[in-house]
Amino acid sequence: MYFYYSAMNAGKSTTLLQSSFNYQERGMNPLIYTAALDDRYGVGLVSSRIGLQSEAQLFQPTTNLFDDIATLNAAEKRHCILVDECQFLSKEQVYQLTEVVDKLNIPVLCYGLRTDFLGELFEGSRHLLAWADKLIELKTICHCGRKANMVIRTDEHGNAIAEGDQVAIGGNDRYVSVCRQHYKEALGK
Numbered sequence: 001m002y003f004y005y006s007a008m009n010a011g012k013s014t015t016l017l018q019s020s021f022n023y024q025e026r027g028m029n030p031l032i033y034t035a036a037l038d039d040r041y042g043v044g045l046v047s048s049r050i051g052l053q054s055e056a057q058l059f060q061p062t063t064n065l066f067d068d069i070a071t072l073n074a075a076e077k078r079h080c081i082l083v084d085e086c087q088f089l090s091k092e093q094v095y096q097l098t099e100v101v102d103k104l105n106i107p108v109l110c111y112g113l114r115t116d117f118l119g120e121l122f123e124g125s126r127h128l129l130a131w132a133d134k135l136i137e138l139k140t141i142c143h144c145g146r147k148a149n150m151v152i153r154t155d156e157h158g159n160a161i162a163e164g165d166q167v168a169i170g171g172n173d174r175y176v177s178v179c180r181q182h183y184k185e186a187l188g189k
């Protein structure tokens with residue numbers, strides 16, 4: 001099991017879709033998942049900022065990923081599982097994915113954020129950091145040129161928000177990746 005983690009806008013979805021393409025190019029059959037946080041479109045879609053996109057299975061908080069993948073794999077052999085937005089996995093779902101690796105012998109590649117806008121680990125990321133075989137950081141940079149490892153949530157006026165729910169869907173909030181120093185400055189620390 002691999003955990004590719006980063007701040008926002010480090011090209012996680014692009015990297016996922018490139019991996020999917022590489023598997024398909026070799027005649028293999030990848031299976032893509034993404035979080036069902038925003039199911040307005042009815043189907044899952046992983047899309048990257050440079051224009052690539054692919055359909056995806058959706059995982060809900062209640063989805064048993066081991067059962068789901070075992071069923072799909074029995075119907076049609078799968079060579080790789082790719083999970084976007086993996087920070088939204090529950091602890092149980094990360095465990096289920098380790099079972100996919102250990103019992104079904106299918107590699108699982110997870111892509112997501114390490115921390116939220118408060119600098120706290122997401123549940124999925126916490127357990128991926130603990131249990132993944134390999135941790136790979138996808139780097140992005142702050143406006144100052146240093147490595148960005150923090151995420152700021154800003155309101156519609158561009159002001160940093162220092163409290164609120166971990167996940168905000170459909171508002172006017174924006175997320176910006178910054179270095180730790182500029183994160184502290186933005187929050188007035």
Ligand SMILES: [Zn+2]
Pocket residue numbers: 142143144145146178179180181182
């Ligand atoms: Zn900076």
